[in-house]
Amino acid sequence: MKAFYINLKKTFTFLKEVWTLIVKNKKWWLIPFFILLCMFALMVALVGGGAILPAIYAIF
DSSP: OHHHHHHHHHHHHHHHHHHHHHHHTTOGGGHHHHHHHHHHHHHHHHHOSTTTHHHHHHHO
8 A cells, every 4th residue: 555655646746747847838738738648547547458448549
């Protein structure tokens, strides 16, 4: 369980760094891509990866 929290903390640190990069450099056009990336990551995490791959392939 401790490893889960350490991994979660690293993930949130990465997201915070990306958000800071977007705001500091005023790259507002990156926000839709960032949101889309987060949605795909959440989908893969919730489904487990295997069943979602054909759906992602069909989108692209």
